[in-house]
Amino acid sequence: MDDFKFNTSISQLMILVNKLTELEHIDPKSFESLMVLIAPFAPHLAEELRESTGHKESIFTIGTWPTFDPAKMLASSVNLAIQINGKVRGVIETSPTATQDEVMEMIKSNEKISPRLTTEIKKIIYVPGKIVNIVV
Numbered sequence: 235m236d237d238f239k240f241n242t243s244i245s246q247l248m249i250l251v252n253k254l255t256e257l258e259h260i261d262p263k264s265f266e267s268l269m270v271l272i273a274p275f276a277p278h279l280a281e282e283l284r285e286s287t288g289h290k291e292s293i294f295t296i297g298t299w300p301t302f303d304p305a306k307m308l309a310s311s312v313n314l315a316i317q318i319n320g321k322v323r324g325v326i327e328t329s330p331t332a333t334q335d336e337v338m339e340m341i342k343s344n345e346k347i348s349p350r351l352t353t354e355i356k357k358i359i360y361v362p363g364k365i366v367n368i369v370v
Contacts, residue, residue, distance in 0.1 A: 235274065244275055262287075267300040269293055316341055317367040318350050334360040341366065 235243055250268065254260050265287070273280035273293045284293045309330055314337065316324045324347045326340050337360060342348050350370075357369040 240275065247271060247275070266296075270296060270298070270300055312363045314363070315365045316344075316347055317365065318347070319369060320367065323347050323350055330363045332362070334358065334366075337366055341368075 247268075250271075254264070254268065265283075269280050269283045269287075270293065272283070277294075280293045311327050312330045313325050314328050314332075315322055316326060324344060326337075326344060326347075328337060328340060332340075338358065342351065351368065353370045355368055355370055359365075359367040359369075
């Protein structure tokens, strides 16, 4: 919001709404946080949602912006694209902190990718958490 990229903010709110609709039950605190996040972009909708939950005061008088826990934002695993000579040959799931050696062991044990590594490996380009490009 500070950079006036409202379309990005609204897009992320839609992703949040889609995730919340998948749940069987939404706890009241999460719903209230959603109302506060929607308020700058759709104030009338936020006020209607707030009123529908039985509150009489305005959403803008709450005065608290939701906070987040950075530890919950860390991914436990990532999908790593494996390229051989610039062509994607497969994807493996690994830890985001995996080293190049650990990733290469996983690639060599993968039955779909390992047959393509029959010749000598000339160069390995590894971008942690994103991609591995192997030049043979």
